[in-house]
Amino acid sequence: MAEIDWTALKSAATEMTRRSYAPYSQYRVGAAAVTTDGRVVTGCNVENESYGLTLCAECGLISQLQASGGGRLAGFVCVNADGEAITPCGRCRQLLMEHGGPDLLVYSPAGIVTMREMLPQAWGLPKEDAQ
Ligand code: THU
Numbered sequence: 001m002a003e004i005d006w007t008a009l010k011s012a013a014t015e016m017t018r019r020s021y022a023p024y025s026q027y028r029v030g031a032a033a034v035t036t037d038g039r040v041v042t043g044c045n046v047e048n049e050s051y052g053l054t055l056c057a058e059c060g061l062i063s064q065l066q067a068s069g070g071g072r073l074a075g076f077v078c079v080n081a082d083g084e085a086i087t088p089c090g091r092c093r094q095l096l097m098e099h100g101g102p103d104l105l106v107y108s109p110a111g112i113v114t115m116r117e118m119l120p121q122a123w124g125l126p127k128e129d130a131q
Contacts, residue, residue, distance in 0.1 A: 075107070
């Protein structure tokens with residue numbers, strides 16, 4: 001797996017914020033990830049008048065991952081409309097863990113961290129991986 005091009009990923013994620021549908025919160029989120037076989041997948045948040053039905057940007061990204069052939073995520077970033085890295089919500093951390101595993105690299109506001117650090121003691125992981 002080649003080195004992750006974080007600049008390109010952040011740019012793809014920022015582009016996705018422009019496609020976001022966020023009329024209720026006005027908070028646009030874009031997400032981008034690279035797979036272990038080098039594909040880039042993206043997503044944006046899609047809100048709903050029934051607020052609880054809102055789809056986070058990560059939901060769209062995981063859907064695109066599967067729709068484009070599946071595989072495993074190697075690097076992930078989500079950003080706000082200003083292109084600043086933000087952290088995935090708790091639910092989406094579990095989604096990312098499922099499709100990237102504990103070694104998935106996440107570009108966070110605190111720098112590049114692993115999914116293991118982002119979601120310690122994750123549900124469904126073998127005990128030794130969850131630490
Ligand atoms: N949001 C995401 O898209 N991803 C996250 O990880 C956190 C929150 C969206 C949902 C909602 O449309 C907006 O951000 C404000 O909560």
